[in-house]
Amino acid sequence: MKKVIIVGAGLAGSYMAYAMGKKGYEVQVFEKRPDPRKSSYGSGRSINLVVSHRGWTALAYAGIEEEIRKIVVPAYGRQIHDLEGNESYFAYNIDNKAIHSISRGEFNKTLVELAEALPNVTITFDAFCEHVDFNTGTVHMKQGEQLNAYSADLIVGGDGANSSVRNALMKQPRFNYSQDYIDSGYKEVHIPAASDGSPQLNIDALHIWPRREFMLMGLANTDNGFTGTVFAPFGGEYGLDHLKTGADGLRYFEKYFKDAIPLIPDLEEQWENNPTSALVCIRCNPYHWGTNTMLIGDAAHATVPFYGEGMNGSLEDVRVFLELLDEYGDSDMKKVLEIYTEQRVPAGNALVDLSLRNFIEMRDLVADPSFQLRKKIERKVQANHPDKWTPLYTLVKFTNIPYHEAKAEGERHDRIMEEILAMEGVEELWDSEEVEQEVLRLFESVR
Ligand SMILES: Cc1cc2nc3c(=O)[nH]c(=O)nc-3n(C[C@H](O)[C@H](O)[C@H](O)COP(=O)(O)OP(=O)(O)OC[C@H]3O[C@@H](n4cnc5c(N)ncnc54)[C@H](O)[C@@H]3O)c2cc1C
Structure with a gap:
């Protein structure tokens, strides 16, 4: 294999271009959008993403971790805002590890610049x-009025949820695909820094206003502002379909997110002008075709953003593939691509499942006392027995354990904690030796 074509210079595509370029391959990337350095990416709004351990591992693999660490803001826990405006803080980890917020536009631009410099x-x-055309390894690109054909030894579909490469694969026999929109969508509202430049919210936390069926989330930017995102159903009286105007948005915030109103001076204007977007889950199998085509990132497994892992899982796809190349070389691409599919399809499917699960947890369960009780017990057991108990959130965000293995362990924890929460008097006894010993007993016996 000498030449690689990557379709899509998004986060996964531009990261892969850099990493493959560093390995000496001739890499040609095609991106449908204009150059992010010459246009205002994301319409100038500060849309941000969470980078977690898997993302960092991929960046470290390519030797660019330190470069990216310069443009992130850490979040050490969740800050919950209830309906009355009370706030409570829950650390993500017993050892104060953080997830990191990064501007999507800045991250993408940096990756593009790094890749193009090679x-x-x-x-x-x-x-x-x-x-x-998979038989000839050719992509057909529309460039202005022209349609041009380019060939390569490997074609990579890094072209996101509406992937053209995947669409072409869908015409091949025995390629499986499913697409599901969830009933909820989202709208972003920018929360600026205060007039003196200081943050209006605790900068060290990811903020959540959970309201059962819907929620507002706030994630910090490097300028001390926050990107606020309302995730809500489209239907119903307070569904996004019925909240079209700025006045509708203000009425909605007055009822459900009153304490956030003073933080957003132009709330009505933003509400009316910012788009409402849908959320889709995509699964497919295989993630490759023959010896010359593969899918990475959202093209293979787009998911809802509630675990903040879509991009991290996308970078992990690429890192795993590159490590397979390191191990097996590129003379037998059929073998390398088959192992890639074997490892990444279960991971991609679990990523989708975990993300859907976390929607329930974030919008609903964080406001639920029994969820909070469970977290307290888990935290204590984890602190006393870190070799045994690693909560699902930690497995997903702070390790590289394959998503499907993390999911299976999380489901085992559910079965254990179901029994613990059914213990008589557990609300008072949660801190006792008896409860801890019972968790440990079940940890050994429940499969
Ligand atoms: C609201 C929201 C919040 C999110 N938050 C997080 C988070 O906190 N953490 C996280 O890890 N993930 C998050 N995600 C998910 C993350 O955005 C995606 O998983 C990630 O962007 C996938 O990267 P990608 O490169 O595969 O696809 P994309 O970033 O979508 O890039 C695909 C690229 O391909 C280009 N393209 C598309 N079609 C063509 C074509 N036919 N020809 C040429 N080019 C084409 C596109 O223009 C684009 O540049 C979030 C997603 C959403 C919607």
Whole structure:
């Protein structure tokens, strides 16, 4: 394998371009959008993402971790805002580890710049992939009025949830695909820094206003502002379909997120002008075709953003593939791609399942006393027996354990904690030796 074509210079595509370029491959990237350095990415709004351990591992693999660490803001826990405006803080970890917020636009630009600085990587913007011919390893690109064909030894679909590469694969026999929109969507509202430049919310936390069926979430930016995102159903009286105007938005906030109103001076204007977006889950199998085509990132497994792992899982796809290349070389691509599919399809499916599960947890269960009781017990057992009890959130956000293995362990914890929470008087006894010993007993016996 000499030449690689990557369709899509998003987060996964531009990261892969850099990492493959560093390995000496000739890499040609095609991106349908204009160059992010010449246009205002994300319409100038500060949309941000959480980078977790898997993302950092991928960045470290490519030798660019330190570069990216310069543009992140850490969050050490969740700050919950209840309906009355009371706030409570829950650390993510017993050992004060953080997840990190990063501007999507800045991250993407940095990756594009790093990749393009390599002499063997080219990125062509305003180039839309229309079609892929797998027999000849050729992509057909629409560039202005022209349709041009380019060939490579490996074609990578890094072109996101509406992937053209995946669409072409869907016409092949025995390629499986499913797409499910959830009933909820989202709208972003920017929470600026205070007039003196200080943050208006605790900068060390990810903020959640959980309201059962819906929630507001706030994630810090490097300028001390926050990106606020309302996740809510489309239907119902307070569904996004019925909250079109700025006045509707203000009425909604007055009823459910009153304490956030003073933080957003132009709330009505933002509410009316910012788009409402849908959320889709995509699964497919395999993630490769023959010896010359593969899918990475959202093209393979787009998911809802409630674990903040879509991009982290996308970077992990690439890192796992590159490590397979390190191990097996590129002379037998059929083998490398088959192992890639074997490892990443279960991981991608579990990522989708875990993300859906965390929607329930974030919007609903964080406001639920029995959830909070469970967290307290888990935290204590984890502190006293870190070799045994690692909560699901930690497995997902702070380790590289494959998502499907983390999910299976999380489900085992559910079965254990169900029994613990059914113990008589557990509300008072949660801190006792008796409860801890029972958790440990069940830890050994429940499969
Ligand atoms: C509201 C929200 C919040 C999120 N928060 C997080 C988070 O906190 N942490 C996290 O890990 N993940 C998060 N995600 C998920 C994350 O955004 C995605 O998983 C990630 O962007 C996937 O990267 P990608 O490169 O595969 O796809 P994308 O980032 O979508 O990039 C695909 C690229 O391909 C280009 N393209 C598309 N079609 C074509 C074509 N036919 N020809 C040429 N180019 C094409 C697109 O223009 C784009 O640049 C969030 C998602 C949403 C919606």
